[in-house]
Amino acid sequence: MSAVPAPAADAPKSAHTAADYKSDYKPIWCPGCGDYSVLSSFTKAFAILDLAPERIAVVSGIGCSSRIPAYTSCYGFHGVHGRSLAAATGLKLARPDLTVVVASGDGDGYSIGGNHFLHACRRNADLTYVVMDNHVYGMTKGQPSPTTEPDWDSKLSPGGTGLRSFNPLVIALAAGANFVARAFAGDPNGTAEIIAEAIRTPGFSFVEVMSPCVTFRPEQREWKHHVRPSPVPATDDAAKAARRLMTDDGFNIGVLYKGDRPPYQPPMGKGRKTPADLERGFAI
Amino acid sequence: MSTRKPTRKRAAKTAKRPAPKPVKQPAGKAVAKRAEAPPRRGAAPRTRGPGADAARSVAELMSYAYALEAEAAERYAEFAEVMEAHNNREVAELFRKLARIEHKHSEQILEEMGWTSPPRPPSTGYRWEGPEGPETADITDLHYLMQPYHALQIALHNEKRAEKFFASLARKATAASVRKAATEFMDEETEHVRLIEEWLARTPKPAKDWALDPDPPAYHD
Numbered sequence: 001m002s003a004v005p006a007p008a009a010d011a012p013k014s015a016h017t018a019a020d021y022k023s024d025y026k027p028i029w030c031p032g033c034g035d036y037s038v039l040s041s042f043t044k045a046f047a048i049l050d051l052a053p054e055r056i057a058v059v060s061g062i063g064c065s066s067r068i069p070a071y072t073s074c075y076g077f078h079g080v081h082g083r084s085l086a087a088a089t090g091l092k093l094a095r096p097d098l099t100v101v102v103a104s105g106d107g108d109g110y111s112i113g114g115n116h117f118l119h120a121c122r123r124n125a126d127l128t129y130v131v132m133d134n135h136v137y138g139m140t141k142g143q144p145s146p147t148t149e150p151d152w153d154s155k156l157s158p159g160g161t162g163l164r165s166f167n168p169l170v171i172a173l174a175a176g177a178n179f180v181a182r183a184f185a186g187d188p189n190g191t192a193e194i195i196a197e198a199i200r201t202p203g204f205s206f207v208e209v210m211s212p213c214v215t216f217r218p219e220q221r222e223w224k225h226h227v228r229p230s231p232v233p234a235t236d237d238a239a240k241a242a243r244r245l246m247t248d249d250g251f252n253i254g255v256l257y258k259g260d261r262p263p264y265q266p267p268m269g270k271g272r273k274t275p276a277d278l279e280r281g282f283a284i
Numbered sequence: 285m286s287t288r289k290p291t292r293k294r295a296a297k298t299a300k301r302p303a304p305k306p307v308k309q310p311a312g313k314a315v316a317k318r319a320e321a322p323p324r325r326g327a328a329p330r331t332r333g334p335g336a337d338a339a340r341s342v343a344e345l346m347s348y349a350y351a352l353e354a355e356a357a358e359r360y361a362e363f364a365e366v367m368e369a370h371n372n373r374e375v376a377e378l379f380r381k382l383a384r385i386e387h388k389h390s391e392q393i394l395e396e397m398g399w400t401s402p403p404r405p406p407s408t409g410y411r412w413e414g415p416e417g418p419e420t421a422d423i424t425d426l427h428y429l430m431q432p433y434h435a436l437q438i439a440l441h442n443e444k445r446a447e448k449f450f451a452s453l454a455r456k457a458t459a460a461s462v463r464k465a466a467t468e469f470m471d472e473e474t475e476h477v478r479l480i481e482e483w484l485a486r487t488p489k490p491a492k493d494w495a496l497d498p499d500p501p502a503y504h505d
Binding site: 013026027028029030031032033034036037040141142155184185186187188189190212214215216220221224 | 362365366367368369370372404409415416422423424425426427428430501502
């Protein structure tokens, strides 16, 4: 059950262009930030799918990456730190007709929102979760995040944290995500294709985007010399995908796992409570 | 579909073309160091496809050329907006100018081919040597304190890559018409490289400490 079917090979050109999904607000991130490219990938993905902007909701939490909803012409919700998935799940269940895309970062998504991440994978609502991972809290000036390398030495973590890095793709897979992919901000067109495929795939789709933070992690400019297309096609075998993910070096780009678990969507219709019903319960 | 109108028109276009563009570059010391460093051994290639040796007709070649120019124009326009937002107006204006130039080139290709709208990409999508077209600047090349010289280095780098791209196409082309058109594009890019080099020569070089910020966003001992 996907709200966005795959197009036929001879489908007519999309009636929308990427520009149709951009708002009048000019994006503000540091010059060189990978998030500019990810924003561009969002808008390109929407154009590939030819979705009307008013049929899309972009939901986010807090952090650099979470600024994205304001820069699109779609419905947007810039929510509470780490709680983007909770808000997005509620929205999707109440309005299954909308395409709901969630934007987050490694701090918002894996630390403050870590628990929501696990259960969103498990619940498998039809959401697309795009996490811009730069291994640092950029907005609050450079603290280590869950994906920061244990030996990253900085003013705020002298000698490094010594803590093992979080492996979001393996965790997503183990927790039940139906689609797992890794993308790179330096390849906005490839990232757009992956996001489009994630949206087309029913259930909870997780896309980890390596998005360099040139201000606090300038060495991440080198990522472009390391990333490569995944040498193997996506698998629907979770065990095989897990083995690949546990042994890769973190630079394989592409769709890594695509399952067929039916998405979670409670039935609509009679017996369903409305906000008015809930309000009645609180009437004095 | 018309075939590509030759040289005279393209030569005129080249002559009119203002200035140039840049090389890989700026960002603080780390980036400067990287630019000088030899290629990393064992680094993964960025290749996504075989490059445009897929261009089997002049129309397909022109479609590649259009995509290359349009994507470059879009990226320079984005760069201009970023630098404007960060109050680096001089560099913003330069990127704006580069965006206009590239946009003009893409429009000229449409006109030459008699296309009323952008061509549809090949069924396999555009296959560049890297993730994006050879004239498209890398998003991470920006630095908030960069100067026009750096922007021109980025443009020069891109023009050189475009020159190589068309040279490779000309070499691999099996049809004489494709080879001829690719060679024309290559010559044009060679001219752009020359123009940007001249532009760079007229542009003040940044001081060694150009990236020094007395109130830096990232504070290190």
